[in-house]
Amino acid sequence: MPHSMSLFVVASLLAFAPLCLCAKSSGGYLYPQFYDRSCPKATEIVRSIVAKAVAEEARMAASLIRLHFHDCFVKGCDASILLDGSRKITTEKRSNPNRNSARGFEVIDEIKSALEKECPHTVSCADILALSAGDSTVLAGGSSWEVPLGRRDSRGASLSGSNNNIPAPNNTFQTILTKFKVQGLDLVDLVALSGSHTIGDARCTSFRQRLYNQNGNGKPDFSLEQNYAGKLRQNCPRSGGDQNLFVMDFVSPAKFDNSYFKLLLASKGLLNSDQVLVTKSAAALPLVKQYAANNQLFFQCFLNMIKMSNISPLTGNKGEVRRICRRVNSQ
Known part of the structure; x- marks a missing residue:
């Protein structure tokens, strides 16, 4: 690879590198x-x-x-x-x-x-x-x-x-992004951290509207791949079955990898809050494509978990160290 090209690649990766700064408080x-x-x-x-x-x-x-x-x-x-x-x-x-x-x-x-x-x-x-x-x-x-x-x-x-x-499964993209920004997080954080949905399940009640009544007009969400939607309807009926569980990444449901992003590009994101990263944001789409193409880049950017875990911590003499996590010490 020519030296100038290698510098370009490094610069491109750094542009999406996580901000790994520890939180500071009084x-x-x-x-x-x-x-x-x-x-x-x-x-x-x-x-x-x-x-x-x-x-x-x-x-x-x-x-x-x-x-x-x-x-x-x-x-x-x-x-x-x-x-x-x-x-x-x-x-x-x-x-x-x-x-x-x-x-x-x-x-x-x-x-x-x-x-x-x-x-x-x-x-x-x-x-x-x-x-x-x-x-x-x-x-x-x-x-x-x-x-x-x-x-x-x-x-x-x-x-x-x-x-x-x-953020809720039915929130619009702008609402989700606003909720991240309120916490001091940005678009890169939003897309990278959404990748945690590569593992875990969602309940039928979290995405039912996409199957039957996406916009309140009795019609499904046509941004959801229809064969996939048909399979979902088998165990997520129009009414009932609220707690029925569905894996969010059916390709590798127990493996933390970038297949979640590949599914988004194939219109097979389970939650509306996932699929809008592709359908409702010209800025988020390129990130989804990069993470879908490069698992290591996704892993690198998922380190933005550090940034999230530093949101407004209590330190020093603030708060307490609970002896039992379910109740405060004075109880």
């Missing part, structure tokens, strides 16, 4: 070595329990990644999603994006219990969520990264934030 920085002295076995303990859970159920990898995402988009990455309801707290678990779909809480409980035995009152639930998402990605075959640590846990939750901030 309490200090996040950094991967945060527990090296206070709990040196922390990452090893998290990894072993996540590995056991994913070995028992491959779907759990996607569930743990999603749990971290749904936490960070509400009040920042502060483990608010883990709080059960109480007299003072209205749980986020009952929000529309989480009700009957957010899962993996028992895995987080097991990790927290093990860490409390190893180093009491040291490792936050928010950091457990971040580490679990990273480990889940690797276990499914995706890229690895050093997870910046040092988050603390919130003392409250936000049901309204969970309902309003998390």
Whole structure:
């Protein structure tokens, strides 16, 4: 390859390289070595329990990644999603994006219990969520990264934030992008992080309108490949079967790879919020094509998970380190 061409290729890749800056707050920085002295076995303990859970159920990898995402988009990455309801707290678990779909809480409980035995009152639930998402990605075959640590846990939750901030399957492209921008994320982050849908399942209720009534006119979404739509209708009827599960990437449902993007280009994205990356954005489409053509580039850009996991962390003396992830320490 001529030298000038090689420089062009490198420059092109750098243009889409992830922004791997750790978040800064008044309490200090996040950094991967945060527990090296206070709990040196922390990452090893998290990894072993996540590995056991994913070995028992491959779907759990996607569930743990999603749990971290749904936490960070509400009040920042502060483990608010883990709080059960109480007299003072209205749980986020009952929000529309989480009700009957957010899962993996028992895995987080097991990790927290093990860490409390190893180093009491040291490792936050928010950091457990971040580490679990990273480990889940690797276990499914995706890229690895050093997870910046040092988050603390919130003392409250936000049901309204969970309902309003998390992108929904039926949102328009512009609404989804706006929800990312509010969190300090951009178009590259949106497209790359959507690639996590290469693993995991979606419920019938999340995409039914595409099969029967996309625009309120009783007609299906014709941007969905019709043979694929016909197969979906077999187990996602016009009414009933809301909780029936469908893999989002039927080519390699348990493998973290770029086939999700290939399916989008073939008009076989399961969720409307996925397919609009191709049909409703001239800026997103080239990214989809690049990730579909280059698995390593997708892996590189998925490292923008670091950027997402640094949304508004509580550090220093803010928040607390919960002893039990489901409730604040004062309860």
